Amino acid sequence: MAGYGSVSAGNESEVMALTIGDLGKATGTKVETVRYYEKIGLLPKPPRTGGNYRDYGEAELGRLSFIRRARDLGFSLDQVRALLKLSDDRSHDCAGIDRIAEAHLLEVDRKLADLKALRRELKAVIDSCDGGTIAECRIVEALSPRAA
DSSP: OOOOEEEEEEESSEOOOOOOHHHHHHHHHHHHHHHHHHHTTSSOOOBOTTTTTTTTTTHHHHHHHHHHHHHHOOOHHHHHHHHHHHHHOTOHHHHHEEEEEEEEHHHHHHHHHHHHHHHHHHHHHHHHHOOSSGGGGGGHHHHHHOOO
16 A cells, blocks of 8 residues: 555556645645635545545645636635636536636736836836935835825
8 A cells, every 4th residue: 555645556546645735735735725725615624534634635636726726816715716616517608707707807907007007106206316315315205104
């Protein structure tokens, strides 16, 4: 029998057995985050070994990888939950997933517009500085609270 955390060959198929640490390493996810995803229902609670360790397999590895990628793309936990629910039924059309992705894209575009405005403002503050002493610095002046 292969050691825990390895892939062992069965009679007809390979069985993956991962500890929570192995699952975390394989997906770049902290153990605390894996537990949190279980607690909020994004990941199902896995079966336990005889020694009461969590016993993850390929399905959990795939699901956590999906969650991580969606989070890396900036989807909220609620959006990830909805994406997972929709993706669990592979026979449905992808219109629901499209709507979630399009809504997220609009939010990304809004954030980009905000960042561009922030960049313009910061650039203007930097450009207003003529050098000299801190007492005359336009950047410090712009960042300081204004007298009421």
